[in-house]
Amino acid sequence: MKPSAAITPRPLTAPHRRSLQMGLLQWFAEFQRPLPWRQTTDPYAIWLSEVMLQQTQVATVIPYYRRFLAALPDIPTLAQADIQTVLALWAGLGYYRRAHQLHAAAKQIVAHHGGKLPADFLQLLKLPGFGPYTAGAVASIAFHQCVPAVDGNVLRVASRILADDRDIRAASVHKSLRTAVGGWVVKENAGQFNQALMELGATVCSVTSPRCDMCPVRPVCRARAAGRQMDFPVRRRPKAKRTVHLAALHIRDAQGKYLLAQRQNGALWAGLWELPAVPIAVPPHTLRPIIRLARRTLGLEISSARSAARVAAVIEHVLTHMHVYVYIFNCSLRTAQTSPHAARSPAVRPHAARLPAAHPLPPDSPYQALAWLADPARVPLSTLARKQFAAVSAASSD
DNA sequence: GACACGTGGCT
DNA sequence: TAGCCAAGTGT
Numbered sequence: 001m002k003p004s005a006a007i008t009p010r011p012l013t014a015p016h017r018r019s020l021q022m023g024l025l026q027w028f029a030e031f032q033r034p035l036p037w038r039q040t041t042d043p044y045a046i047w048l049s050e051v052m053l054q055q056t057q058v059a060t061v062i063p064y065y066r067r068f069l070a071a072l073p074d075i076p077t078l079a080q081a082d083i084q085t086v087l088a089l090w091a092g093l094g095y096y097r098r099a100h101q102l103h104a105a106a107k108q109i110v111a112h113h114g115g116k117l118p119a120d121f122l123q124l125l126k127l128p129g130f131g132p133y134t135a136g137a138v139a140s141i142a143f144h145q146c147v148p149a150v151d152g153n154v155l156r157v158a159s160r161i162l163a164d165d166r167d168i169r170a171a172s173v174h175k176s177l178r179t180a181v182g183g184w185v186v187k188e189n190a191g192q193f194n195q196a197l198m199e200l201g202a203t204v205c206s207v208t209s210p211r212c213d214m215c216p217v218r219p220v221c222r223a224r225a226a227g228r229q230m231d232f233p234v235r236r237r238p239k240a241k242r243t244v245h246l247a248a249l250h251i252r253d254a255q256g257k258y259l260l261a262q263r264q265n266g267a268l269w270a271g272l273w274e275l276p277a278v279p280i281a282v283p284p285h286t287l288r289p290i291i292r293l294a295r296r297t298l299g300l301e302i303s304s305a306r307s308a309a310r311v312a313a314v315i316e317h318v319l320t321h322m323h324v325y326v327y328i329f330n331c332s333l334r335t336a337q338t339s340p341h342a343a344r345s346p347a348v349r350p351h352a353a354r355l356p357a358a359h360p361l362p363p364d365s366p367y368q369a370l371a372w373l374a375d376p377a378r379v380p381l382s383t384l385a386r387k388q389f390a391a392v393s394a395a396s397s398d
Numbered sequence: 399g400a401c402a403c404g405t406g407g408c409t
Numbered sequence: 410t411a412g413c414c415a416a417g418t419g420t
Contacts, residue, residue, distance in 0.1 A: 049416085054418075056404090056406090057405095060415090092404090093404080094405040095403055095404055097403065129418070129419095131417055132417090134417075137416070153415085170399085207414075208408090
């Protein structure tokens with residue numbers, strides 16, 4: 001059977017929902033791991049554990065959690081502590097923004113909430129470092145609010161229970177699953193229920209080898225019923241990187257200055273400088289076909305005297321979403337354009353215009369400015385641009 | 399929606 | 410081994 005199109009899975013039936021709730025709570029009561037933050041009802045301690053556990057494994061967190069709580073046992077103490085002290089306690093855990101935000105939130109709590117965590121999901125969400133997960137976890141575990149706490153484990157568990165064939169990586173699917181799980185939460189026992197779901201994901205419903213034989217939720221799991229527990233969650237195959245070819249122009253004036261181009265704001269590499277380049281469909285052999293493109297998209301009149309010039313260097317650069325090949329040509333401008341002249345295009349920014357001899361650009365150019373620069377290192381360069389200059393200087397020293 | 403952010407563990 | 414992933418958030 002062809003996999004169905006990605007649609008919102010139908011909700012659990014009421015009997016299945018009740019079976020899930022009871023099975024999970026009983027299982028959790030019996031089999032939960034005795035973790036330090038499960039021995040407390042202090043909202044601050046619970047908050048601290050939730051922040052430390054973000055993208056960080058339980059075993060790593062435990063010693064940091066103990067040490068931090070011993071040194072800074074409550075919110076006022078944390079709020080008064082020097083940030084250096086906080087960071088020293090966090091050192092080695094990673095994601096240091098969490099420590100800054102924890103500290104900032106403590107200060108806000110002292111200033112605006114009398115030193116106590118607000119006992120409400122939406123209030124918590126306003127504090128630094130509280131996203132939907134942490135606000136849900138603290139609201140339900142510390143304050144018994146009936147809200148879901150959906151982390152990576154819960155996403156996986158819910159995806160399997162519902163046999164959800166949508167891409168688990170999409171934020172829209174996270175949101176949809178948060179809503180679904182919100183309908184499962186046991187009102188009187190929200191904190192226990194949420195922790196049970198996470199614990200199930202961490203210890204039974206694992207990524208690579210779900211142990212369905214010991215799963216309390218097996219009777220309601222649609223993936224298991226179909227014998228397809230390994231088919232969920234569905235992860236979109238990372239899109240194949242598209243390949244982009246660029247012809248870049250290595251142009252120097254009589255003083256040896258480089259002609260550089262500054263990327264448009266909002267574009268890839270926004271505001272950074274590089275050799276002026278034009279996109280081309282296929283790897284080029286000679287400069288000839290580039291000349292017309294340069295005139296149209298860069299406003300540059302390339303001399304046709306060297307139109308048979310070959311590629312001087314090839315750069316390869318890989319980004320998250322594309323594979324870039326840059327073919328560098330050594331070329332020169334027609335004489336009229338090599339002489340300095342003032343910027344007159346509105347596309348040229350004032351500071352660029354102060355640079356010696358900026359060039360005007362067509363309105364739809366991928367660049368916001370062109371300028372002659374003696375030393376490219378003095379302007380911000382993308383990694384790709386650094387490769388360009390490395391290649392150019394290597395080629396010219398041959 | 400795509401990325402950056404840190405570190406450790408696993409296949 | 411080169412990714413992938415772990416109790417995510419902010420931009």
